[in-house]
Amino acid sequence: MKQKRALTFAFAAAGFAAILTACGASTPGTTSSTTATTQSSGPSAAASSAMPTPNAQDILFVQERIPHHQQSVQMADLALAQGTSPAVKALATQINAAQDPELSTMSGWLTAWGQPTSAPGSSDMGGMDHSGMDMGDGSSMGMMSDKELADLRAASGAAFDRMWLTMMIAHHQGAVSMADQEIAQGSNPDVKALAQSIMTGQTAEIATMKELLAAN
Numbered sequence: 001m002k003q004k005r006a007l008t009f010a011f012a013a014a015g016f017a018a019i020l021t022a023c024g025a026s027t028p029g030t031t032s033s034t035t036a037t038t039q040s041s042g043p044s045a046a047a048s049s050a051m052p053t054p055n056a057q058d059i060l061f062v063q064e065r066i067p068h069h070q071q072s073v074q075m076a077d078l079a080l081a082q083g084t085s086p087a088v089k090a091l092a093t094q095i096n097a098a099q100d101p102e103l104s105t106m107s108g109w110l111t112a113w114g115q116p117t118s119a120p121g122s123s124d125m126g127g128m129d130h131s132g133m134d135m136g137d138g139s140s141m142g143m144m145s146d147k148e149l150a151d152l153r154a155a156s157g158a159a160f161d162r163m164w165l166t167m168m169i170a171h172h173q174g175a176v177s178m179a180d181q182e183i184a185q186g187s188n189p190d191v192k193a194l195a196q197s198i199m200t201g202q203t204a205e206i207a208t209m210k211e212l213l214a215a216n
Contacts, residue, residue, distance in 0.1 A: 054113060054188040061182040062106045062191060063119035064141070065198075068175060069099045069106070071143060075168060078152060085161045087212055091168075091205065098201060102194065109191070142174020162216060165209045172202040172209075 054062075072095055079092035110117050144152075144167055155163050175198055182195035 052188050052190075054109075054191060055186065057182060057185040058188040058191040059110070059113065059115050060119055061178060061186060061195065062109055063115070063117065064178065065175075066103060066106055066117060068141065068143065068171075068178070069103050072099050072168075072171060072175075073103070074149070075144070075152070075164065075171065079161075079164050082153075082156060082160050083164060084157055085212070085216075087208075088161045088164060091208065094205070095168075102198075105194070141178055142171040144171065158216065162213065165213050169206055169209050169213075172206045175202050176206070 076092035076095040076099075079088050080096075083089050083092065107117055148167065152160070152163055152167060179195040179199040179202075183192055183199070186192045186195065
């Protein structure tokens, strides 16, 4: 009987040792599998986070959109401070809500690309040929001159509202022309998507502003 118990204990000990060995052997396998998973996901994650290289048109569009957006925000702030029409104030709020975040996005793109935030010769909108894109007041791409902005600040009441609508229509038309050029000549999908958003949103706002002018 003692011998039988001894054999039973020996077999149990051997089985337990085998289980420990099997568990120990599985650990390196688990580590290797985890490492392989991490390594295989690495290049994919890096590729998905990489922004496509912009071409010259993408860079110039973003550089020129920044001062254009800044002036839109400036004019919208004037409307919120001096406008009398609730519709004008609503449009100004809408313009600020759309263009303030876009300014941050565009500045971030230029920083990531290692590009300056203003185009060479930015005083004349980058020295580009804008023939055929005159907005009717001699300004380039709908940008208001210092005198025009001063006249807007000096206006009040319904006269301010009409002047603001007229100027903002011209300003938006310039933005739509710039967006159209980017869509046709740009290569970066993110920049082209922004251009399409600008074209869609500001074309709709132009229609609204023309209706408001006609009604007044």
